[in-house]
Amino acid sequence: KILGEYPEMKTKIKDLMPEIKKAVSEVNKLSVKKQGSELLKIDKHALDKREERHELPEIKGIKIGKCSFRLPPGPEKELHIGHALSYLLNNYYAKKYKGKLILRFEDTNPEKCEQRFVNGNKEDLKSLGITWDEEYYLSDNLAEYYNLCEKLLKSGDAYSCNCPSEKMSNNRKKRIRCPCADKKLNNNLRDWNKMKYGTYHEGVCVIRLKADMKSKNSVMWDPVIFRINKAKHYRQGTQFNVWPLYDFTAAIEDAKITHVLRDANWTQRIELQDFIRKKLGFRNNPVNILYSRYQVEGGVTQGRTIRELVENKTVEGYDDIRLATVKGLLRKGFLPETFMELLKEAGITKSKTTIPLEKLNTINRRMLDKKVNHYFFVENPVLLLVAKAPEKIVKIPLNPYTNKAREVKVNGKFHISRSDVVKGLIRLKHAYNVKIMKTGGDEAIGEYVEENIIKNVPIIQWVKGDEGVNVIVREALPLFDNKGNLNKESIIEHRGMAENAVLDLPIGSQIQFERFGFVKKEANSWILTHN
Incomplete structure (x- = not known):
């Protein structure tokens, strides 16, 4: 993975071996606990469980091909994550045992049932990959x-x-x-x-x-x-x-x-x-x-609360990225397969099952990591002018897990994040080392040092100085504080500049802005899925 991120080092692997062996030796001298704590300083998700296989239990005595299950939504509201897990469970067993899956709308409350919720529920089920054999309405x-x-x-x-x-x-x-x-x-x-x-x-x-x-x-x-x-x-x-x-x-x-x-x-x-x-x-x-019903901590799942938030226009709608509705989570960038993986990890038990929303984040982050391409984004940009910098073509991997890359021609002008502007040595990722000598306002002055990686020098992302596209990234914060009070500033905006390549990505694209987070493209902005 490291060589995938720094392909220029492949030709220098022999020269690096002494340093690699020395580093391995130093790490091996540490206790396992100390190794873990040091690793988390580099990557807070480094110890997340990966590639574990989880399976749901068998149903005893069931007859393959002669069984049936049901999906019984009440079209009085949109589906939330609890509904999703329940319906995925029924879908899983119906498919596993070659049975019939019946979608029945429990629409016997004339005051609250609406066609828009029927349409929305079906849309959510399809988005989750659920297919059914029959459909009918109690009314x-x-x-x-x-x-x-x-x-x-x-x-x-x-x-x-x-x-x-x-x-x-x-x-x-x-x-x-x-x-x-x-x-x-x-x-x-x-x-x-x-x-x-x-x-x-x-x-x-x-x-x-x-x-x-x-x-x-x-x-x-x-x-x-x-x-x-x-x-x-x-x-x-x-x-x-x-x-x-x-x-x-x-x-x-x-x-x-x-x-x-x-x-x-x-x-x-x-x-x-x-x-x-x-x-x-x-x-x-x-x-x-x-x-046991799946209780999700850290997200708004109560149907009545969600409906009030929508009707009072506190949120944008049932697909608001602050809600734990299926529409809200999918819009935010959660993959449909993430829900099924969460279900398998949670399992089936009669004991109270409480799932932190962060667990869903961890699974989704893990799945996105190998799928999405990486691009550069700098928040609150400052122009960095690098003296004596050579013109060169920089090869930047699209994803550390693949061999695909993009080429960018650089000439000594870069946009970097204001938070990265400090006097001293920095490394422009995949490019070269720069010594920043002067800072102030919206511009910084630096000098080219060398291309070889220098140990302990901060590595930062950048956007080519004579291009770049203005970007707004919207981040969802909790709707309510610990006391249950409405958080009036539950959406914050990160403004910055991304490389031009993101302009050609279609709406709905999911990528990673390196050193920032996973994001999803909308018509006029981007949504932060995970940082």
Whole structure:
């Protein structure tokens, strides 16, 4: 890698061997701990784990080619990293066992579901490399849900309830069954029809499941399974006045697949959904595979918080680079394969799984390192004039891991970062050594010394003095401080100059600005992915 960065040294390797052997000998005298600390001074990511193979566990008893999994987004919001990991998990097992992957939009909340979120969710899934075999929408199944609700009413396993929500809640807490449960069938069906045909206003009546008020599991205390909501639905318009709640639809739809990968926090809902399926006469329950929800530290993932930030225009949109949404992370420069690698490293466990956002950064940085080309960028540039400098063509590697390089003709004029302007010796990377003798303002004066590398001389990047393109690099900082207060300066701009070669790169290109960070090109600026 070192010879890749300094190809001019390949012809001098024999002369360097004594120095190399001496350096190796000195390092070997240090303890392992001391070696590590010295290495981190040079590269803070030097000890990151690399090239480890991680695999997700097998599913016992699964039948290859005869299994099915589901992706169940609610189109009320855009997907965030937690959704991404969950859906990648389902996609992984569906592909591994040659099963069917079903995309079902749980769009039974007419007030919040929107077509733009349907489109956005599908776009995110495709961006992550997820492909599915079937696609459908729960709102298209309202007629089926209505028929099944009537079946429960007629069998005495559900009833209409006209009690105020506060009274209903208090009775449930006391495990007191509502007197409405004793209504005659005709009264239940009459209420049901008034709900369906819009006679009743919202909140006047609901349909409740007659479950088990003595159960230790609170979700079994006669939960509401249908409620009135007359809001216009993005897909169905105003033709429906009554909408099912989650546990009812999940019980029905999950019966159509073989394996449900479920957040362990939802364990108590399994009992309720199994109960609903039993009362409806369904024969099979899916296999539930429980795992802890992936909690990501250091990023905004709460759906309600993200929605408020977007609606209040605190952020630019759901693809804002400060958000841990799929769109925001991809726009910032995270590779789709990074998410899958994170999933494999995190694994599946029922214990609480907390993933620092820095872990995602580490994986992505590792993947970008071998993929992207390197270019020079100088922040807050100063013009360096080098006296007695020879005209020469400098060969600069595009990537240390490849043999590709670019050639730049230099003539003694360079732009360098203001922070690198100090009197004394410096080395212009891949070019030669310069002694800076005079500094001040936006210009520095130096003198050519020699081409050979001089030990312990700082090596800096540069941009050719008679060219260069002005560049703005936007960096995202945390949206909230440690106390939860909004950080009003969570985007900072780095202004500087990059070499002309970046002008020809298409929008979306990802590169590394050496000694600065990995960046991604947008129409009018660049985004800092990692430093």
